[in-house]
Each structure stands twice: as C-alpha cells, then as structure tokens.
Amino acid sequence: xxxxxxxxxxxxxxxxxxxxxxxxxxxxxxxxxxxxxxxxxxxxxxxxxxxxxxxxxxxxxxxxxxxxxxxxxxxxxxxxxxxxxxxxxxxxxxxxxxxxxxxxxxxxxxxxxxxxxxxxxxxxxxxxxxxxxxxxxxxxxxxxxxxxxxxxxxxxxxxxxxxxxxxxxxxxxxxxxxxxxxxxxxxxxxxxxxxxxxxxxxxxxxxxxxxxxxxxxxxxxxxxxxxxxxxxxxxxxxxxxxxxxxxxxxxxxxxxxxxxxxxxxxxxxxxxxxxxxxxxxxxxxxxxxxxxxxxxxxxxxxxxxxxxxxxxxxxxxxxxxxxxxxxxxxxxxxxxxxxxxxxxxxxxxxxxxxxxxxxxxxxxxxxxxxxxxxxxxxxxxxxxxxxxxxxxxxxxxxxxxxxxxxxxxxxxxxxxxxxxxxxxxxxxxxxxxxxxxxxxxxxxxxxxxxxxxxxxxxxxxxxxxxxxxxxxxxxxxxxxxxxxxxxxxxxxxxxxxxxxxxxxxxxxxxxxxxxxxxxxxxxxxxxxxxxxxxxxxxxxxxxxxxxxxxxxxxxxxxxxxxxxxxxx
Numbered sequence: 001x002x003x004x005x006x007x008x009x010x011x012x013x014x015x016x017x018x019x020x021x022x023x024x025x026x027x028x029x030x031x032x033x034x035x036x037x038x039x040x041x042x043x044x045x046x047x048x049x050x051x052x053x054x055x056x057x058x059x060x061x062x063x064x065x066x067x068x069x070x071x072x073x074x075x076x077x078x079x080x081x082x083x084x085x086x087x088x089x090x091x092x093x094x095x096x097x098x099x100x101x102x103x104x105x106x107x108x109x110x111x112x113x114x115x116x117x118x119x120x121x122x123x124x125x126x127x128x129x130x131x132x133x134x135x136x137x138x139x140x141x142x143x144x145x146x147x148x149x150x151x152x153x154x155x156x157x158x159x160x161x162x163x164x165x166x167x168x169x170x171x172x173x174x175x176x177x178x179x180x181x182x183x184x185x186x187x188x189x190x191x192x193x194x195x196x197x198x199x200x201x202x203x204x205x206x207x208x209x210x211x212x213x214x215x216x217x218x219x220x221x222x223x224x225x226x227x228x229x230x231x232x233x234x235x236x237x238x239x240x241x242x243x244x245x246x247x248x249x250x251x252x253x254x255x256x257x258x259x260x261x262x263x264x265x266x267x268x269x270x271x272x273x274x275x276x277x278x279x280x281x282x283x284x285x286x287x288x289x290x291x292x293x294x295x296x297x298x299x300x301x302x303x304x305x306x307x308x309x310x311x312x313x314x315x316x317x318x319x320x321x322x323x324x325x326x327x328x329x330x331x332x333x334x335x336x337x338x339x340x341x342x343x344x345x346x347x348x349x350x351x352x353x354x355x356x357x358x359x360x361x362x363x364x365x366x367x368x369x370x371x372x373x374x375x376x377x378x379x380x381x382x383x384x385x386x387x388x389x390x391x392x393x394x395x396x397x398x399x400x401x402x403x404x405x406x407x408x409x410x411x412x413x414x415x416x417x418x419x420x421x422x423x424x425x426x427x428x429x430x431x432x433x434x435x436x437x438x439x440x441x442x443x444x445x446x447x448x449x450x451x452x453x454x455x456x457x458x459x460x461x462x463x464x465x466x467x468x469x470x471x472x473x474x475x476x477x478x479x480x481x482x483x484x485x486x487x488x489x490x491x492x493x494x495x496x497x498x499x500x501x502x503x504x505x506x507x508x509x510x511x512x513x514x515x516x517x518x519x520x521x522x523x524x525x526x527x528x529x530x531x532x533x534x535x536x537x538x539x540x541x542x543x544x545x546x547x548x549x550x551x552x553x554x555x556x557x558x559x560x561x562x563x564x565x566x567x568x
Contacts, residue, residue, distance in 0.1 A: 114321030117377020135201030178208030404435030414446035
C-alpha cells in the first residue's frame with residue numbers, strides 16, 4: 001500500500017457483528033484460554049465511533065468486523081523472540097510494532113508497490129531522533145499505549161532489546177549488521193528517551209530497527225508473568241502478546257490458529273478490522289477454495305496456477321506486488337567446470353527466462369538477469385543476461401567445453417516451491433539446446449536437501465534468496481562474500497569483489513553509494529556467482545469486500561493487517 005492510503009485513514013468505523021468462526025478445513029481443538037491480565041474483550045462490537053475525517057454517511061457504509069486469513073502455517077510459539085522461520089515472519093507482522101518501519105519509496109508507481117530499501121525507513125513508535133557523531137541514535141518515543149493500557153517507556157525498549165538479543169539468533173545477526181552494541185544496545189536517558197548505541201557509524205541502524213522481532217514489549221504487563229524460574233516470561237509470551245502494536249492476542253492454538261483483537265489505543269488509530277482470525281491451512285488448494293467461496297478474506301501463498309484460476313471469479317479480487325525473493329540456479333564451484341566464469345556466463349545466456357516465467361510461473365514472476373532483486377531499492381542495474389544460445393555455445397567452446405558437459409541438478413519442493421520441478425524441466429530443455437546435460441534429481445526431504453547443500457555435496461541446485469533487509473549490499477553480502485556470507489554454499493570466492501563489498505558497507509546513502517552499487521553489480525555480470533532466473537511476486541487474493549489497494553506487504557513478511565480497510 002502506498003503511504004498515502006495509510007495516512008488518510010483516520011476514522012473509526014461503524015462495525016458489524018461478525019462471529020469469530022473456525023475456518024472449515026482447519027478446525028482442530030479450539031483455542032487457548034485468554035491470557036491473564038489481557039485487555040478486556042468487549043461483549044459487543046456494534047458501537048459506533050465518531051468519524052475522524054470521513055463523513056458520517058461514509059463511515060456508516062464501511063462495515064467491518066472479522067478479517068479472516070488462511071495462511072500456510074501458524075507458529076507454535078507467538079513470542080517474537082522465538083524465531084520459527086516463515087510462520088513467524090508471515091504471522092508475527094500482524095501484531096508487532098518495531099521502532100521503525102519500511103515505507104514505499106517516494107514516487108512509487110502501482111507496478112513498483114512492494115519495493116523498498118534502507119533509504120525508505122520511517123519512524124513508527126519514534127517521535128523524533130538525533131544521530132550522534134558516533135552513529136548512535138537518540139530517540140524520543142511516541143506516547144504509544146498497549147492493549148493493557150500502559151504507555152511505552154524507555155525501560156520497555158531497553159528490556160525488550162536485551163531480551164531479544166539474548167534469545168533470538170536473527171536479532172543477533174541483524175543487530176550486528178547495524179553495528180548495534182550487543183553488550184549495551186540501549187541506554188535510558190529519561191522515561192521517554194533512549195540512545196541506541198552503535199560501535200561505529202553505518203547506514204543500517206534504522207533498517208535493523210525495523211525488525212519486528214525487536215518490537216518493544218509492555219514490560220509493566222510482562223512483569224506480572226515473570227517468575228524466578230522464568231525471568232524472561234517465556235512461558236507466558238509463548239501464548240500471549242504484549243507489544244505496543246495494532247492487535248493483541250485473545251486466543252492461540254499452537255500451530256493451528258491465532259485470534260487477535262484490535263488495540264483501541266493503537267498509535268495510528270484503531271485498525272478498521274476489529275478482530276482477526278489467522279488460520280493455518282497447509283494445503284494451498286484448500287486456501288484457494290476458501291477464498292473462492294468467501295469463507296476467508298485473504299489467502300496467502302497460492303501457487304501461480306491457482307492464482308491464475310481466480311481471474312474472473314466472482315467475489316474475489318487479485319493483484320500482484322513486487323517481492324525481493326530471487327530464484328536462481330546455484331553452481332558449486334568445487335565442481336571443476338563451474339570454476340571457469342565463462343561456463344557460468346554460458347549458462348546465464350542459455351536460459352530463456354521469459355519462457356520460464358510464462359510457463360512454470362503462469363506469468364506471475366519478473367524475469368531477472370541481474371543479481372539484485374527488483375524489490376530492493378537500487379540504482380539502474382546493468383544490462384541483464386538475456387537468452388542468447390549462440391553466445392552460450394561460443395563461451396562453452398572458449399572454456400574447452402565445445403562438446404558440452406553434464407551435471408546433476410538437485411531440486412526440492414520446499415525451496416523455491418512446488419513449481420521447482422516445472423522450472424527444472426524447462427532448464428533441462430534449454431541447457432540441452434546448447435550441449436549441457438542437466439539431470440534432474442528430486443530430493444523429497446527438505447532437511448536432507450538443506451544438509452547436503454550446506455555440506456557442499458551438490459554440483460548444482462535451484463535456490464531462492466529472500467534478504468530480510470531490502471538492501472543491495474545486504475543481499476550481495478548474504479550470498480556472495482567469500483568469508484562473511486551467510487549462505488555462500490556454492491563456494492564463490494573473489495577477494496576483489498569482497499573488498500568492494502567491504503567498502504560499500506560503510507558508504508552512507510547518496511550518489512557515492514549508488515555509484516559503488518553500480519560498480520559492484522557490473523563486476524558480478526562477469527563474475528556470475530550464480531545464475532539468476534526470476535524474481536517471484538507476492539500474489540494477493542482477497543474477498544472483494546476488502547480494498548485490495550490497502551494491502552501492503554514487504555517480503556518476507558505477511559501483510560500489514562493494521563492498514564487493510566474494507567471497500568466503502
């Protein structure tokens with residue numbers, strides 16, 4: 001959603017009573033007991049509130065109640081400090097509220113919605129900021145109020161940050177990117193002012209503070225659930241929420257269902273939908289059926305062919321958003337042919353990306369011949385790799401493989417997704433046209449696939465990269481740095497490239513940084529650490545009673561439910 005939508009929505013709407021119903025295909029054992037000390041649930045949700053900008057007639061025409069979501073999974077623990085992979089990022093965003101958030105860049109077009117970068121961060125729970133000479137940030141907090149009625153304090157921020165760093169490896173990694181001091185991340189200046197301490201100036205501090213896992217918790221409430229045996233209230237926070245966010249949990253069945261109620265004190269105005277039901281529906285065809293029949297308002301994670309089938313379906317609206325997930329062919333450089341960059345270049349030219357996008361992805365992807373996802377803010381990229389089989393043959397001949405080469409191509413449906421086999425079949429055909437024989441090897445168990453990939457046992461495999469920080473340096477560092485990459489399982493090692501990345505890391509946003517990104521990106525067009533294929537898209541399917549333009553999401557997170565509004 002463009003920021004303009006959000007900032008103009010200030011009215012409290014008349015509400016229609018809609019029951020909290022279990023979703024048909026995933027009912028299972030009810031929900032957990034309501035949390036001790038939680039905000040009281042009103043017995044009726046039909047009271048009318050005053051308009052905050054819209055006319056009374058307009059407000060009366062916007063009926064809201066329960067927003068029902070069918071998600072691939074619900075975590076077994078809703079403590080944001082307990083990272084459980086995709087279920088955490090897709091569900092936790094609904095009730096989290098970090099100090100900063102990502103926004104759409106200025107001048108974004110509808111086709112660019114979903115793209116952002118570290119330059120496009122904005123305060124969420126921060127009223128004002130001062131950046132000190134050493135790069136630390138002095139933040140004055142907004143007077144945000146939790147669902148428990150307590151006001152955000154400096155002590156909340158300090159305790160929550162220290163807790164998150166102690167418990168959450170993702171927080172540990174991202175705070176290290178932002179050079180936030182792990183020993184003393186926060187200094188209290190007064191009740192509403194904190195200093196975020198960094199070890200050196202860098203452009204990633206605010207981006208690190210967008211991490212939902214670092215949302216401040218209401219320490220006043222949490223203290224009621226601390227014991228000598230559980231000083232961090234992990235048991236209570238496993239099934240209850242205590243953020244200063246737009247929603248609070250009212251019921252939770254681990255792995256199955258999460259019930260949320262709007263925080264009437266939410267700093268940006270009470271959300272349009274007063275109740276949210278988030279249901280785990282593992283089978284994507286079941287999620288498709290639920291949104292098709294109007295039993296849910298939002299279906300997440302549909303496959304491309306399923307999404308295409310919704311075109312023209314009465315009662316359903318669809319659209320796409322940019323994603324920063326890049327799908328690629330990984331080439332292990334312990335395998336002798338792939339040590340020659342000309343072979344890697346040849347494979348990059350041998351791939352017909354439009355055919356893969358239209359075939360395997362039903363057109364719901366963006367062909368990618370570069371190395372930075374289009375959903376990540378960046379300067380104009382270099383000329384991309386395009387389909388040129390004759391160029392591919394020339395490069396293979398120069399590298400000594402005029403008669404071609406063979407290698408196994410490992411795939412798993414877990415990553416990049418159920419469409420992996422369709423992509424692999426097209427790759428097999430396209431590579432075969434230039435003399436390269438790729439034998440598809442499916443691996444059923446995702447755990448086995450990951451273990452052998454990390455051990456460097458695969459010659460080639462289909463992969464996916466979703467950087468949690470939408471930033472060019474971070475994406476390249478994550479995958480390609482010879483000594484510091486998080487997932488460089490292909491063994492790419494180039495000291496000259498590493499030096500350029502190290503320099504880029506320290507350059508602040510601006511023309512100099514953009515020029516360096518362009519230089520690094522151009523270098524990769526020759527080095528070819530892996531072969532990019534396409535950027536996936538976020539496929540948005542909602543009930544037609546929901547304003548689809550109000551759905552804002554940034555990969556890898558689920559939608560910002562707080563901003564979703566009905567059609568009026």
